[in-house]
Amino acid sequence: MLSALLFLSLVKGIALGFVLSYVAPLPLMMAGLALGMGASVTAGLVGAVVVALGFGGMSALSFLAAAALPALVVTNRALLWRQPQDGPTEWYPPGLILAWLTAAVLALMCISAILVAGHPEGVKGWVTETIGRTLDLLATELPPNERPKVAGWWSSFFPAMVCASWLVMIVANATGAQGVLVRLGRNRRPSPVYRQLWLPDWLAVLMVVAALASQVLGGDVGYVGGNVALVVLIPFMFLGLAAIHGFAAGKPQARFILAATYGLLALVFVWTALAVAILGMVRFWTMRFRRGNSGGGMEG
Numbered sequence: 001m002l003s004a005l006l007f008l009s010l011v012k013g014i015a016l017g018f019v020l021s022y023v024a025p026l027p028l029m030m031a032g033l034a035l036g037m038g039a040s041v042t043a044g045l046v047g048a049v050v051v052a053l054g055f056g057g058m059s060a061l062s063f064l065a066a067a068a069l070p071a072l073v074v075t076n077r078a079l080l081w082r083q084p085q086d087g088p089t090e091w092y093p094p095g096l097i098l099a100w101l102t103a104a105v106l107a108l109m110c111i112s113a114i115l116v117a118g119h120p121e122g123v124k125g126w127v128t129e130t131i132g133r134t135l136d137l138l139a140t141e142l143p144p145n146e147r148p149k150v151a152g153w154w155s156s157f158f159p160a161m162v163c164a165s166w167l168v169m170i171v172a173n174a175t176g177a178q179g180v181l182v183r184l185g186r187n188r189r190p191s192p193v194y195r196q197l198w199l200p201d202w203l204a205v206l207m208v209v210a211a212l213a214s215q216v217l218g219g220d221v222g223y224v225g226g227n228v229a230l231v232v233l234i235p236f237m238f239l240g241l242a243a244i245h246g247f248a249a250g251k252p253q254a255r256f257i258l259a260a261t262y263g264l265l266a267l268v269f270v271w272t273a274l275a276v277a278i279l280g281m282v283r284f285w286t287m288r289f290r291r292g293n294s295g296g297g298m299e300g
Helices: 002-013 017-022 025-035 037-055 057-077 094-116 122-138 147-155 158-184 201-216 219-250 252-267 269-286
Strands: none
Touching: 002 017, 002 025, 002 037, 002 057, 002 147, 025 037, 025 057, 025 219, 025 269, 057 094, 057 158, 094 122, 094 201, 094 219, 094 269, 122 147, 122 219, 158 219, 201 219, 219 252, 219 269, 252 269
């Protein structure tokens, strides 16, 4: 119910509702990571019913996609473990959880693209039209002759921007939920060593294929391909952050390094995220053949 109320703060237009809606998955993830899949499913369904009673079925569907689905993915993957005969318990690596979340958001993007593909001007035309209507409602001070230009500029990467921000906040909610549960002593799995993060190879392959499709193919396929490639940069950004955390670990100026990194991400996200993602790609290439520790154990 708390998750539903946080989500409804955006629909109701409450001040700071946009910020509150971003943490709507947090209670669902806490329930799942502390009590298991049954609790995660129950919490998600109850939240969807509350949202449906408040604002109808479409809002409930949005709640399921934006809050309940990522909570289910995180709970299902994070609580997987195995017990080797000659070693400690191995928990599902956080890099693979991140890959599953990326796959989930990309699947939602592609499904949405298919649903609007019948628009006379294709998927990009539908996005441009939607942004234009939003500007008419929210940017009344913008001159009418400037709105088509602004809408056309934003439409090129708007799906990627929405999906990337969703993915970043889901990761923040998941790590936050685990951290709170550890402090409360209610966590089922130990916290991963995030600085030892690694990513599966298919993410790199997907990014290259999607980028090539955006350049070679036109129409809806090329447009969606370009946005897919941008979204896949986000896992590599987290890999770059893991490299920075590893570099800073044990150094006297570690707090300054991390504060500067996250400060730049907050102030100039796009360019800083791109630079960190490039660092992540370098780390990905250099560690492809040395993945002895998946980061699935306890925090060091």
